[in-house]
Amino acid sequence: xxxxxxxxxxxxxxxxxxxxxxxxxxxxxxxxxxxxxxxxxxxxxxxxxxxxxxxxxxxxxxxxxxxxxxxxxxxxxxxxxxxxxxxxxxxxxxxxxxxxxxxxxxxxxxxxxxxxxxxxxxxxxxxxxxxxxxxxxxxxxxxxxxxxxxxxxxxxxxxxxxxxxxxxxxxxxxxxxxxxxx
Amino acid sequence: xxxxxxxxxxxxxxxxxxxxxxxxxxxxxxxxxxxxxxxxxxxxxxxxxxxxxxxxxxxxxxxxxxxxxxxxxxxxxxxxxxxxxxxxxxxxxxxxxxxxxxxxxxxxxxxxxxxxxxxxxxxxxxxxxxxxxxxxxxxxxxxxxxxxxxxxxxxxxxxxxxxxxxxxxxxxxxxxxxxxxx
Numbered sequence: 001x002x003x004x005x006x007x008x009x010x011x012x013x014x015x016x017x018x019x020x021x022x023x024x025x026x027x028x029x030x031x032x033x034x035x036x037x038x039x040x041x042x043x044x045x046x047x048x049x050x051x052x053x054x055x056x057x058x059x060x061x062x063x064x065x066x067x068x069x070x071x072x073x074x075x076x077x078x079x080x081x082x083x084x085x086x087x088x089x090x091x092x093x094x095x096x097x098x099x100x101x102x103x104x105x106x107x108x109x110x111x112x113x114x115x116x117x118x119x120x121x122x123x124x125x126x127x128x129x130x131x132x133x134x135x136x137x138x139x140x141x142x143x144x145x146x147x148x149x150x151x152x153x154x155x156x157x158x159x160x161x162x163x164x165x166x167x168x169x170x171x172x173x174x175x176x177x178x179x180x181x182x
Numbered sequence: 183x184x185x186x187x188x189x190x191x192x193x194x195x196x197x198x199x200x201x202x203x204x205x206x207x208x209x210x211x212x213x214x215x216x217x218x219x220x221x222x223x224x225x226x227x228x229x230x231x232x233x234x235x236x237x238x239x240x241x242x243x244x245x246x247x248x249x250x251x252x253x254x255x256x257x258x259x260x261x262x263x264x265x266x267x268x269x270x271x272x273x274x275x276x277x278x279x280x281x282x283x284x285x286x287x288x289x290x291x292x293x294x295x296x297x298x299x300x301x302x303x304x305x306x307x308x309x310x311x312x313x314x315x316x317x318x319x320x321x322x323x324x325x326x327x328x329x330x331x332x333x334x335x336x337x338x339x340x341x342x343x344x345x346x347x348x349x350x351x352x353x354x355x356x357x358x359x360x361x362x363x364x
Contacts, residue, residue, distance in 0.1 A: 063270055064270075066270075067264055067265070067268060067269055067270045068261050068264050068265070068270055069260060069261075069264055069270040069271070069272070069290070069293050069294035069295070070252070070257055070260055070261050070264075070290055070293075071270075072293075075252055078251060079250050079251075079252050082249055082250050082251055082252075083249070083250070086249060087249055088245055088246075088248075088249045088250055088251040088253075089251070090251070102289060102293060103285075103288065103289030103290075103292055103293065103310075103317045103320070103323065104286055104287075104289030104290040104292070104293045105286075105289070106285065106289065107284060107285030107286030107287070107288065107289045107290075107310065108251070108252055108285075108286040108289075110285055110286070111251050111252075111254075111284060111285065112251035112252070113251070124322070125322040125323070126322070126323055126324070128285075128289065128317070132320045132321075132322060132323065133315065133317070133320060135285045135310070135315070138285075138314045138315060139314075140306070140307040140308070140314060141285065141307070141308055141314065142308070
């Protein structure tokens, strides 16, 4: 059940300059997707895919609203990007995501032949691009990625995710909403 | 480009008795999905998901026709099953697939909280449920599966996949189709 006012996200979107298209720029757009997720009461993880300096796909987790366990931000963005390019091989594309991909999404970044993955927050529990394990290091998988593992808007993305779960736990506990500065 | 007559699959579907709903029964239906894949010039891997003795989802690889790198048999079946149950948690469901799941699909079987996975052909190169690695053995992932790794229609499913790739390689090599008993 949706807790009352859980969509009241206490964080603001970022407005980076369009003129500086660096990792922070693209991760800021992924961060904004995570904010949109929170506003829809979804786990605040966001993702964008860059190709030739342009964003060709953007998405956020929609597992709860769709009741689809495959509807993670990265999966939806990968399908979007392939549709845009008309090709399932996402060569020369970089995927930006606010948290290290889970087992499924880590695998998907390899299967879709992405050139590069840049994630903000490492996840030693569930992450499979260096955290719990590194699927990118399997010797016989037929693709390897360039990887930027943490360091780009890491604190901002971590704060967002931790605040969401802190709020959730508090709501689950006594059925009331804690202060929104949680 | 689609090679000429590549849809001419030299293998026949299986017709198991509906009265014996064992692993061979459900894997036979996954095998039939793989035959359908070949007939559409897709990699012949098929999948069904069982719940309460009934098939609630069935699919095969459609990566080429959809140009979607996430359109593996398992992913499509998982989304179908979740839609059918109205719940992203596929508790008490068993997924049958003709080949050990790839990194992405192995991850998806965990993220969707399947009770059990049964695969026919182990894949030491790309499989991530015991082959190249075992995501089911990661100590901190919040779910573990019951696993049947090989042994159910293993020879039949392997023969099908190997014949398909042998045909593909022959077509790729000289542009003509080898005998269909390949």
